[in-house]
Amino acid sequence: MNSVVCIAQVPDTESRIKIAADGRRIDETGIKFIVSPYDEFALEEAIRLKEKQTGDVTVVAFGPDRVQQALRECLARGATKALHIKGDAGDADALGIAKVLAAAIKTLPHDVVFFGKQGVGTDNSLVGPMVAELLDYAQVNVVTHVEFGEGKVTAHREIEGAEETIECPLPAVITAQKGLNEPRYASLKGIMAAKKITIDSKTVADLGLQDADIFNQRVTVISLELPPEKSGGRKIDGADAAAAAREIVKYIREEAKAL
Amino acid sequence: MAGVLVFVETKDGKIKKVSREALSIGRKLAEAAGGDLIGFASDRAVAEDAGRCGAKKLYVAANIGPYLPETYAAAMKQVVGDAQPSIVLLGGSSNGRDLAPRLAAKLDAGVASDVDRLEWTGGKLRARRPVYSGKAFATVEVSSAPAMATTRPNAFPAEEAGSGAAEVMEIIIEAQSKAKLLDTKVPEAGELSIAEADIIVSGGRGLKEAANFSLIRDLAHALGGAVGASRATVDAGWIDHQHQVGQTGRVVSPNLYIAAGVSGAIQHLAGMSSSKHIVAINKDPEAPIFRVADLGVVGDLFQIVPALTEEVKRAKAH
Numbered sequence A: 001m002n003s004v005v006c007i008a009q010v011p012d013t014e015s016r017i018k019i020a021a022d023g024r025r026i027d028e029t030g031i032k033f034i035v036s037p038y039d040e041f042a043l044e045e046a047i048r049l050k051e052k053q054t055g056d057v058t059v060v061a062f063g064p065d066r067v068q069q070a071l072r073e074c075l076a077r078g079a080t081k082a083l084h085i086k087g088d089a090g091d092a093d094a095l096g097i098a099k100v101l102a103a104a105i106k107t108l109p110h111d112v113v114f115f116g117k118q119g120v121g122t123d124n125s126l127v128g129p130m131v132a133e134l135l136d137y138a139q140v141n142v143v144t145h146v147e148f149g150e151g152k153v154t155a156h157r158e159i160e161g162a163e164e165t166i167e168c169p170l171p172a173v174i175t176a177q178k179g180l181n182e183p184r185y186a187s188l189k190g191i192m193a194a195k196k197i198t199i200d201s202k203t204v205a206d207l208g209l210q211d212a213d214i215f216n217q218r219v220t221v222i223s224l225e226l227p228p229e230k231s232g233g234r235k236i237d238g239a240d241a242a243a244a245a246r247e248i249v250k251y252i253r254e255e256a257k258a259l
Numbered sequence B: 001m002a003g004v005l006v007f008v009e010t011k012d013g014k015i016k017k018v019s020r021e022a023l024s025i026g027r028k029l030a031e032a033a034g035g036d037l038i039g040f041a042s043d044r045a046v047a048e049d050a051g052r053c054g055a056k057k058l059y060v061a062a063n064i065g066p067y068l069p070e071t072y073a074a075a076m077k078q079v080v081g082d083a084q085p086s087i088v089l090l091g092g093s094s095n096g097r098d099l100a101p102r103l104a105a106k107l108d109a110g111v112a113s114d115v116d117r118l119e120w121t122g123g124k125l126r127a128r129r130p131v132y133s134g135k136a137f138a139t140v141e142v143s144s145a146p147a148m149a150t151t152r153p154n155a156f157p158a159e160e161a162g163s164g165a166a167e168v169m170e171i172i173i174e175a176q177s178k179a180k181l182l183d184t185k186v187p188e189a190g191e192l193s194i195a196e197a198d199i200i201v202s203g204g205r206g207l208k209e210a211a212n213f214s215l216i217r218d219l220a221h222a223l224g225g226a227v228g229a230s231r232a233t234v235d236a237g238w239i240d241h242q243h244q245v246g247q248t249g250r251v252v253s254p255n256l257y258i259a260a261g262v263s264g265a266i267q268h269l270a271g272m273s274s275s276k277h278i279v280a281i282n283k284d285p286e287a288p289i290f291r292v293a294d295l296g297v298v299g300d301l302f303q304i305v306p307a308l309t310e311e312v313k314r315a316k317a318h
C-alpha cells in the first residue's frame, strides 16, 4: 500500500501574529514554522500503514523554499519520499492549492491520500475534499479511526454529537482529526536516514498547470486585521461562593440574556 | 446569474439552526445582489418552514438518501445549473463543511470558509473570516461565479421574514456514491454538541480528576448548555475529545461561555474568544483566561460552581 500525505507548513500555534506592511499577510519575521498539527496525525497513519503492509509514504508540500524543512521533518519521522512543489502558495486560493496537489498526486504511487482536516492558520478545511473531487475519489473527512481492507477503507468520521462509519473503495482521500493516533517523534536514526533522501522538486509549470489558474484567482485576501484588543471585563472576588454565584446569575440574566 | 442558493440541512422534518442562519443572511444578500433566495433540501416537508425563512423555491431530491458528499455535491451542482445563483451558501456544520469544498471543485468556484460577516459589494461577495484561530481576521473577496461561503455557526442571527411555503422543485439524482454510510453512532446519548450550542460550560485541569466533571455537567444541564473541555483534560482521558474547545478542538462562538479551572492558554483562547459573553472562574487572579472574560471570578471552582448551579436552578424556577 502506497500513500501520499499532503503537508501544510504553518506558523507555530504559540506564535504572536503581526500583520505585514502590505496589510494582507502576516509578518513572517521571527515566526517559527511547523508541520500543521492535523497533518501530523495524517503522516502517522500513513507510516503505520507502511509498517504493516510495506509501500511508500510520499510527503508533498506546495510552498516557498522554507517548506523543505517541514518535508525533512516528515522524512525523519518515517516518510520514504518527498516532493516539494515550488511556488507562493500564499497567493493561491484553496482550489488553486488543490489543483496543484491533485496534479502532483497523479504522478505519485498511491492507494490512499491523507490530509489534515484543517491547515492550522488558514483554517480553511477545504483542500482535502477539493482534491478528492478533482481526482474523482471518495472522501472521508474529519477521521478518528481507519481500517484498510482488500481494495477498500473503512473510516470513522466525526460529526456533531455522533460518529459515522463510512466505507469506500481505494484510492480514497482521508482527512485526519485529532484522536486518529498518537504521532511519534523523530528518532535520531530517523533524522540521520532522512538526510540521505533527496527531496524531489517541481514547479507549477512542470505539472502542466498555468499560473493564471492557480494564483490570485477566485478568492483574494483584501485585508488582514488583528481583532480589537479585549480589555478584559469586570473581575470579582469569589471568596463568598454564594454571593459570587448570585453575581454570575445576574450577569447571565441581564447581559447574556440566557436565563 | 442571480439569487442565492442555500444548502438546507434538516433533521426530523425541521430545518437545522445553521441552515436557518445561512438562509437569513442569504435573504439579505439576495436583496443586495438581486434575484431570489432558493434552497436545496432532501426533505420536502420543510418547504413551508423554508418559506418562512424567506426561500421562494426549494429544490428537493427525494431519492437522494442520507448525506454523502458525492451525491449531495452532484445534486447541488444540478441545482446550480438550473437556478444559476450568484452566491451559494452552506451552514458551517460538519456536513456543510464537508460538502462545500467538493461542490466548489465541481463548479471551479472559490469558497470563503467559516465566515462571520458577508456582504455583496461591487458585484462581488465580500466575507470576513477568522484566521490563525481567531488571532486575526481576513477580509476576502470571492470573484468566481457562483461565489461560495460557509457560515460560522451562531455568527448570523436566524430571522424569519418570508411568508407562504417555498415552491417545491423535484429533482432526480443519478449520481452514485462510491462512499457508503455503514453506521451512525451517537456515543453519549442525548448530549448536546458544543458545535451549535448557545451556552457552553467548560472545565479544565483545575477540576483535578475525571469524576469532578460532574460539576461542569450539572451546571451545563441546569443552563441547558453543552459541556466543553480544555485539551489538558482530554489528553488526561477525563472526557472525550468531541468536547475539546480550541485550536485543535472545536472553534466555538456561543452566546455564553463559562470556563472553570481553565488557565486560558493561547490555543484554548483561540477556540472560544469570539464567544459573545464569557465568564471565567479561576483561583489564580493572573490566569490569562481573565484577559478575555467579561466577568471574571477569582476563587475556588469547587465552591463556586455548585453554588452557581443551585442559583441557576433557583433563577429558572422563578
Ligand SMILES: Cc1cc2nc3c(=O)[nH]c(=O)nc-3n(C[C@H](O)[C@H](O)[C@H](O)COP(=O)(O)OP(=O)(O)OC[C@H]3O[C@@H](n4cnc5c(N)ncnc54)[C@H](O)[C@@H]3O)c2cc1C
Pocket (backbone or CB within 6 Å): A013, A037, B203, B204, B205, B206, B207, B229, B230, B231, B232, B233, B244, B245, B246, B247, B248, B249, B250, B260, B261, B262, B263, B264, B265, B266, B267, B268, B271, B281, B282, B283, B284, B287, B299, B300, B301, B302
Ligand atoms: C499544538 C497545540 C495545540 C493545542 N490545542 C489546544 C486546544 O485545542 N485546546 C486547549 O484547551 N488546549 C490546547 N493546547 C494545550 C494548551 O497549551 C494548554 O496546555 C491547555 O489548554 C491547558 O489546559 P487547562 O487550562 O485545563 O490546564 P492548566 O493550564 O493546568 O490550567 C488549570 C487552571 O485551573 C486553575 N485551578 C486549579 N484549581 C482550581 C480551583 N480549585 N478553582 C479554580 N481554578 C483552579 C489554575 O489556576 C489554572 O489556571 C494545545 C497545545 C499545543 C502545543
Ligand SMILES: Nc1ncnc2c1ncn2[C@@H]1O[C@H](COP(=O)(O)O)[C@@H](O)[C@H]1O
Pocket (backbone or CB within 6 Å): A006, A007, A008, A009, A036, A038, A039, A060, A061, A062, A063, A089, A094, A097, A101, A114, A115, A116, A117, A118, A119, A120, A122, A123, A124, A125, A126, A127, A128
Ligand atoms: N500548500 C500546501 N501543500 C500541501 N498540502 C497542503 C497545503 N495546504 C493545505 N494542505 C493540506 O490540506 C489540508 C487542509 O488545509 P486547508 O484547506 O488549508 O485547511 C492540510 O491539513 C494539508 O494536509
